[in-house]
Amino acid sequence: MAKLKCEFFGKKLKNPIILASGVLGMTKASLEMACENGCGGVTTKSLSIEPRKGHEGPNVAETECGFMNAMGYPNPGIDAGLKEFDGWKRDEALIISIVGKDATEFGTLAEKVEEAKLNAAAIEVVLSCPHTPGYGTMVGQGSPESVTEICKTVKEKTKIPLIVKLSPSVPGEVKAAEAAKNAGADAINMGNSLGPAMKIDIHRKMPVLGFGMGGLSGPAIKPIAIRCIYAIKQTVDIPIIGTGGVNCGTDAIEMMMAGANWISVGTAVYYRGPEAFDYIAREMDAWMDMYGYKNVNEIVGVVHEEIRKYKNYSQ
Amino acid sequence: MKKFESTRIIHSNKIKKIIEENYRIKTIEIDHSIEALPGQFLMVWIPGVGERPMSIGNNDPLTISVANVGKVSGKMHELKEGELISYRGPFGNPFTLPQNGKRILVIGGGYGVVPIYFLAKVAKENGAGVYSVIGGRTERDIVWEKQLFMVSTETFITTDDGSRGKKGTVLVEAEWLIKEKKIDHVYTCGPEKMMEAVAKLCKEYDVACEVSLERYMKCGVGVCGSCAVDGKLCCQDGPVFTGEEALSISDFGKRKRDATGRLEDI
Numbered sequence: 386m387a388k389l390k391c392e393f394f395g396k397k398l399k400n401p402i403i404l405a406s407g408v409l410g411m412t413k414a415s416l417e418m419a420c421e422n423g424c425g426g427v428t429t430k431s432l433s434i435e436p437r438k439g440h441e442g443p444n445v446a447e448t449e450c451g452f453m454n455a456m457g458y459p460n461p462g463i464d465a466g467l468k469e470f471d472g473w474k475r476d477e478a479l480i481i482s483i484v485g486k487d488a489t490e491f492g493t494l495a496e497k498v499e500e501a502k503l504n505a506a507a508i509e510v511v512l513s514c515p516h517t518p519g520y521g522t523m524v525g526q527g528s529p530e531s532v533t534e535i536c537k538t539v540k541e542k543t544k545i546p547l548i549v550k551l552s553p554s555v556p557g558e559v560k561a562a563e564a565a566k567n568a569g570a571d572a573i574n575m576g577n578s579l580g581p582a583m584k585i586d587i588h589r590k591m592p593v594l595g596f597g598m599g600g601l602s603g604p605a606i607k608p609i610a611i612r613c614i615y616a617i618k619q620t621v622d623i624p625i626i627g628t629g630g631v632n633c634g635t636d637a638i639e640m641m642m643a644g645a646n647w648i649s650v651g652t653a654v655y656y657r658g659p660e661a662f663d664y665i666a667r668e669m670d671a672w673m674d675m676y677g678y679k680n681v682n683e684i685v686g687v688v689h690e691e692i693r694k695y696k697n698y699s700q
Numbered sequence: 701m702k703k704f705e706s707t708r709i710i711h712s713n714k715i716k717k718i719i720e721e722n723y724r725i726k727t728i729e730i731d732h733s734i735e736a737l738p739g740q741f742l743m744v745w746i747p748g749v750g751e752r753p754m755s756i757g758n759n760d761p762l763t764i765s766v767a768n769v770g771k772v773s774g775k776m777h778e779l780k781e782g783e784l785i786s787y788r789g790p791f792g793n794p795f796t797l798p799q800n801g802k803r804i805l806v807i808g809g810g811y812g813v814v815p816i817y818f819l820a821k822v823a824k825e826n827g828a829g830v831y832s833v834i835g836g837r838t839e840r841d842i843v844w845e846k847q848l849f850m851v852s853t854e855t856f857i858t859t860d861d862g863s864r865g866k867k868g869t870v871l872v873e874a875e876w877l878i879k880e881k882k883i884d885h886v887y888t889c890g891p892e893k894m895m896e897a898v899a900k901l902c903k904e905y906d907v908a909c910e911v912s913l914e915r916y917m918k919c920g921v922g923v924c925g926s927c928a929v930d931g932k933l934c935c936q937d938g939p940v941f942t943g944e945e946a947l948s949i950s951d952f953g954k955r956k957r958d959a960t961g962r963l964e965d966i
């Protein structure tokens with residue numbers, strides 16, 4: 386599967402598939418397990434200043450065409466978290482996800498990651514959770530102003546490459562991505578789960594998720610994620626991690642064609658087990674073989690080149 | 701692991717019967733039966749309060765047994781006969797069922813007897829010989845004794861204070877049973893220190909062993925990672941592990957993670 390080899394901020398990855406934040410990533414051993422199952426990189430649970438229990442359950446629910454979660458950022462807190470993920474020796478990239486209430490908190494968190502001298506390939510700041518009061522889209526962290534302030538603060542505290550995780554549910558994702566780039570971000574992750582969304586149990590006449598609402602992920606959100614990635618790629622010159630509903634190799638190929646340099650995968654672990662990473666890599670490899678691609682980078686953003694050939698194509 | 705289609709939705713059924721077992725444990729019989737294997741669990745939902753994993757004690761009628769230890773289990777104790785109870789599942793990796801003619805020893809501590817009874821029942825139906833040991837702190841902590849008695853060749857009780865059965869831990873009965881009854885397979889569920897001791901005993905006597913671990917679970921379906929034990933997930937790879945697997949888990953018998961993921965001593 387040599388065709389899938391790619392770079393990630395100076396690290397050589399065996400493939401562009403990355404474990405998405407919040408899925409499996411509570412412990413170092415779980416991240417290693419994901420690596421054994423074939424991903425090129427892993428993202429930790431999002432770490433906050435204080436330990437968080439998260440929302441009461443049910444924390445997850447399946448819907449007709451997707452998956453919902455309202456975890457509420459359960460995590461042991463940045464100090465315990467950094468101890469947990471210390472000593473990363475694998476070739477797969479380790480991305481530390483951090484989540485703060487404001488720029489000051491993000492600054493403190495970034496400083497702690499920098500000081501911990503982990504073998505981290507990047508820091509991901511999450512500005513896009515749709516179901517946790519005080520964080521993400523519930524407090525408008527995805528606005529260009531907020532993105533600028535948070536990125537600048539984080540950049541002052543650390544030299545580790547910075548990924549900004551945006552939401553596919555907030556209009557103006559291109560402006561937010563532009564703001565991130567101008568404030569020094571090194572990549573965009575588009576994006577988080579969609580929503581907030583709600584599912585009601587008709588027997589109990591109650592919302593199913595403990596928090597009432599939650600983020601939608603899985604196949605249902607893929608077309609929206611693709612459109613957001615496409616829009617960012619069209620106007621902003623910044624590498625993109627594509628996230629949202631990638632369940633098989635052709636989903637990943639499609640998302641890379643829209644403009645993603647790497648793909649992160651969460652809910653596929655629910656549908657296909659942790660083996661999902663290996664399956665997706667093999668499926669991508671087989672597809673590239675069939676259509677004569679030599680390297681995965683040839684696929685990135687090809688839709689944008691193709692569209693130019695159709696002079697009358699307008700959007 | 702066997703995955704059931706029914707795990708994808710929440711089921712709500714009426715409570716048929718509630719049995720007060722002792723000062724802290726209530727058994728809830730549900731007016732429904734499900735396809736489930738011994739060792740599997742449900743995620744039981746109390747709307748507006750929360751959701752917790754509960755071992756399946758019987759599949760027909762579907763039965764759970766709840767110790768009142770906190771927020772959600774406390775609310776489960778307020779449920780009344782005729783009311784609805786909601787759950788998703790069954791989830792998890794079940795016990796290996798013994799074949800016809802095998803002799804098994806089942807060991808339950810506290811509410812750990814719940815999945816152990818379900819296993820013993822199915823094992824007996826499959827033609828296995830069942831010896832059982834129930835352990836508790838005192839006489840009043842012994843539950844599900846009658847049920848287990850009905851499916852066992854012999855049943856033994858131990859209590860820490862000697863108020864019922866032999867004084868001591870379950871090991872005082874388990875060790876001689878393993879030696880003298882030519883046990884092929886030992887199954888245990890209960891306090892983790894007890895299971896650790898049983899797993900070590902089985903290793904010493906070179907007898908196959910399976911234990912059922914309890915870890916803080918949030919999703920129950922192998923995505924959130926809250927119940928991670930080393931590179932495994934308790935909700936998917938477990939809750940049943942072989943004794944050997946369990947003894948190789950660095951936290952087994954020592955530490956577990958709380959809701960935030962921080963490790964605390966057992």
Ligand SMILES: Cc1cc2nc3c(=O)[nH]c(=O)nc-3n(C[C@H](O)[C@H](O)[C@H](O)COP(=O)(O)OP(=O)(O)OC[C@H]3O[C@@H](n4cnc5c(N)ncnc54)[C@H](O)[C@@H]3O)c2cc1C
Nearest residue numbers: 752753754755765766767769770771772773774914915939
């Ligand atoms: C696979 C699996 C099967 C389970 N099967 C059963 C079962 O059949 N019957 C049953 O009653 N429980 C069972 N549990 C435990 C159950 O899921 C909950 O942990 C327990 O009911 C506590 O939830 P709570 O909301 O009432 O307590 P919380 O409010 O969450 O906790 C209150 C306090 O109780 C303590 N506590 C939590 N769990 C326990 C416990 N198990 N024993 C003693 N103290 C505890 C906590 O440390 C905390 O201090 C099982 C757990 C797992 C993982």
Ligand SMILES: Cc1cc2nc3c(=O)[nH]c(=O)nc-3n(C[C@H](O)[C@H](O)[C@H](O)COP(=O)(O)O)c2cc1C
Nearest residue numbers: 405406407431511577578602603629630650651652
């Ligand atoms: C159970 C679960 C927990 C999640 N936790 C986090 C989190 O802590 N931080 C974060 O940035 N995203 C979190 N997400 C969002 C995912 O990282 C991802 O962006 C989203 O699910 C869309 O991708 P998918 O369709 O491949 O799952 C979580 C998603 C799920 C399903």
